[in-house]
Amino acid sequence: MNRREGEGCPRRNADAAQDGDGNSSSPVIAAFKVFQQELDTKHDKHERLVKISRDVTIESKRSIFLLHRVTSVPNADDILKEAEVKLDSVRQKIGQIAEELRGEDIFQFHRAFTPGIQEYVEAVSFLHYIRNRSLISLEEINARLVFMTGEKDLAEAPQTGGQVLTFQVTPSDYLLGVADLTGELMRMCISSVGNGDIDTPFQLSQFLRQIHDGFSYIGNTGPYEVSKKLHTLRQSLGKVEDACYALRVRGSEIPKHMLADVFSSRTTLLDPEEGVV
Amino acid sequence: MSVTEMFSSIQGFLSADQDVREDIRKVVQTLEQTGREILTVLQSVHQPSGFKEIPSKCARARELFCTVRTQLGELKTKFPVEQYYRFHEHWRFVLQRLAFLAAFVVYLETETLVVRVEVAQILGIEVVREKGFHLDVEDYLAGVLIMASELSRLAVNSVTAGDYTRPLRISNFINELDSGFRLLNLKNDPLRKRYDGLKYDVKKIEEVVYDLSIRGLAKDQ
Numbered sequence: 001m002n003r004r005e006g007e008g009c010p011r012r013n014a015d016a017a018q019d020g021d022g023n024s025s026s027p028v029i030a031a032f033k034v035f036q037q038e039l040d041t042k043h044d045k046h047e048r049l050v051k052i053s054r055d056v057t058i059e060s061k062r063s064i065f066l067l068h069r070v071t072s073v074p075n076a077d078d079i080l081k082e083a084e085v086k087l088d089s090v091r092q093k094i095g096q097i098a099e100e101l102r103g104e105d106i107f108q109f110h111r112a113f114t115p116g117i118q119e120y121v122e123a124v125s126f127l128h129y130i131r132n133r134s135l136i137s138l139e140e141i142n143a144r145l146v147f148m149t150g151e152k153d154l155a156e157a158p159q160t161g162g163q164v165l166t167f168q169v170t171p172s173d174y175l176l177g178v179a180d181l182t183g184e185l186m187r188m189c190i191s192s193v194g195n196g197d198i199d200t201p202f203q204l205s206q207f208l209r210q211i212h213d214g215f216s217y218i219g220n221t222g223p224y225e226v227s228k229k230l231h232t233l234r235q236s237l238g239k240v241e242d243a244c245y246a247l248r249v250r251g252s253e254i255p256k257h258m259l260a261d262v263f264s265s266r267t268t269l270l271d272p273e274e275g276v277v
Numbered sequence: 278m279s280v281t282e283m284f285s286s287i288q289g290f291l292s293a294d295q296d297v298r299e300d301i302r303k304v305v306q307t308l309e310q311t312g313r314e315i316l317t318v319l320q321s322v323h324q325p326s327g328f329k330e331i332p333s334k335c336a337r338a339r340e341l342f343c344t345v346r347t348q349l350g351e352l353k354t355k356f357p358v359e360q361y362y363r364f365h366e367h368w369r370f371v372l373q374r375l376a377f378l379a380a381f382v383v384y385l386e387t388e389t390l391v392v393r394v395e396v397a398q399i400l401g402i403e404v405v406r407e408k409g410f411h412l413d414v415e416d417y418l419a420g421v422l423i424m425a426s427e428l429s430r431l432a433v434n435s436v437t438a439g440d441y442t443r444p445l446r447i448s449n450f451i452n453e454l455d456s457g458f459r460l461l462n463l464k465n466d467p468l469r470k471r472y473d474g475l476k477y478d479v480k481k482i483e484e485v486v487y488d489l490s491i492r493g494l495a496k497d498q
């Protein structure tokens with residue numbers, strides 16, 4: 001018995017050692033070595049994309065916070081310029097994503113970077129709204145995501161057919177980003193009331209209603225997340241409409257400097273628990 | 278561009294997308310049907326009488342793979358080739374089943390692990406993404422893992438049918454497969470979950486081999 005075990009063990013060890021170094025004797029092991037490489041390459045790329053996407057998310061969120069300050073300062077131009085600079089750096093990062101995806105199927109890695117892209121759409125459309133009071137189109141977003149590759153790639157440029165690299169935001173990412181935008185617009189509406197701005201809430205409610213109609217038009221043909229966000233959108237719209245209602249009804253009675261008080265109490269009543277998505 | 282225009286253009290995109298998905302689903306359904314037929318043919322090897330008929334069953338399965346090839350050929354025409362991963366979910370399951378069936382046929386014929394190129398040939402598709410509709414490496418591996426559990430069943434049934442040497446061969450094969458899979462660094466994904474089941478198949482076959490050896494049945498032939 002003992003001897004048997006003694007015999008068994010070295011054989012096992014020998015097997016293990018064989019597995020450890022690249023033994024070409026077994027075609028199965030050799031094949032799996034190739035799979036290992038292939039999978040590792042793929043996972044590494046995925047991880048890198050997740051990392052970049054997180055950076056894009058953080059920077060975009062910061063630009064949104066920055067843009068919220070627009071309502072409370074007298075001259076908004078500086079803030080808008082600063083936001084533009086921030087978003088430029090975000091675009092640089094998206095350029096890195098495009099670089100990683102060169103020659104790949106973008107949908108294979110889509111899940112890795114979709115949160116970042118949605119956040120970017122949210123930020124860039126928020127800025128666009130503040131500037132132009134209109135909805136940025138998907139084409140406009142994509143038009144700004146064209147990158148020139150660096151000099152180091154110039155040598156191989158002829159093979160790839162040019163140094164221009166583009167990144168295409170997918171329509172569903174765009175939709176989800178726009179859905180998030182409505183939450184920001186709701187916040188902007190409430191805070192602008194707080195600053196005694198009477199016109200903005202009405203503009204916003206009209207704009208939000210258009211977006212809401214658009215989403216209702218799409219309904220459930222869109223991806224699953226869209227119908228989830230539609231619910232939040234309804235709540236945001238409700239809040240903005242209520243704000244406009246209050247302004248209309250009581251705006252004429254209450255002196256302007258007291259409006260802020262009316263709203264701060266109203267909004268806390270309206271949403272005790274939920275934040276902006 | 279007004280908000281309404283924007284949304285209607287996106288709506289157009291979304292409904293076009295849904296049409297493509299609908300087309301794909303139809304073809305995938307026929308593929309699943311053929312897959313089930315092949316499985317039924319191969320299932321009969323578990324019958325005591327089926328062990329003698331393995332070559333003829335395999336030949337029959339290979340005939341059915343011709344249908345698979347034409348159906349996969351049809352699937353290829355349903356969407357732009359560079360958007361493979363956009364619709365991947367629709368055929369992922371069936372492609373794994375087909376990879377399993379191809380691997381099982383090849384195992385029954387030659388008792389070796391099918392290589393990816395061969396699976397791709399049997400299914401009439403490509404190996405590398407750049408060349409068109411291809412077999413994703415994870416789908417191939419998932420198919421191989423399904424085969425492992427089928428083989429553990431086969432080991433049990435071959436003993437019942439009086440074939441005492443087959444379990445030993447299966448055991449060697451599965452052990453090799455297991456050490457192959459141990460080379461991979463799997464993430465916490467469906468493939469990993471399926472791989473976690475492999476050790477039970479290994480254990481099952483080892484038990485069968487154990488039962489045979491203590492009774493001296495394994496050395497008979």
